[in-house]
Amino acid sequence: MKEEFLLxxxxxxxxxxxxxxxxxxxDEYTKECAVCEMNLADFLAMGSPDRVKITSRDGHSVxxxxxxxxxxxxxxxxxxxxxxxxxxxxxETFSSGSPLYKGSPVKVEPSDExxxxxxxxxxxxxxxQKRG
Numbered sequence: 001m002k003e004e005f006l007l008x009x010x011x012x013x014x015x016x017x018x019x020x021x022x023x024x025x026x027d028e029y030t031k032e033c034a035v036c037e038m039n040l041a042d043f044l045a046m047g048s049p050d051r052v053k054i055t056s057r058d059g060h061s062v063x064x065x066x067x068x069x070x071x072x073x074x075x076x077x078x079x080x081x082x083x084x085x086x087x088x089x090x091x092e093t094f095s096s097g098s099p100l101y102k103g104s105p106v107k108v109e110p111s112d113e114x115x116x117x118x119x120x121x122x123x124x125x126x127x128x129q130k131r132g
């Protein structure tokens with residue numbers, strides 16, 4: 001079973017509709033954006049988990065809903081560009097001011113932890129940052 005994947009992020013139609021419509025704090029936004037789409041074979045090899053924990057190279061992690069799809073290559077995962085993916089995107093900007101939204105190495109593993117809403121995740125991250 002693979003654990004190391006390349007994370008690609010991007011806007012989706014529904015993510016954009018909800019974000020631009022002011023719905024970032026709704027359950028609908030969480031269900032649309034707190035997701036990790038995986039190659040179907042990778043997803044099945046992982047045991048078809050309902051949720052996965054995604055961890056970046058620098059140790060930041062987030063739990064999101066998971067599902068398999070045949071449109072992705074093995075070893076790659078996709079997340080809509082939102083707070084959940086921003087937690088684990090490689091922050092290196094190479095002086096461009098924009099992080100690497102494509103091809104960030106991440107670890108993906110099944111999880112029993114709950115998926116946090118945008119509000120809950122923001123609160124958790126803010127508390128961690130204040131301590132550090």
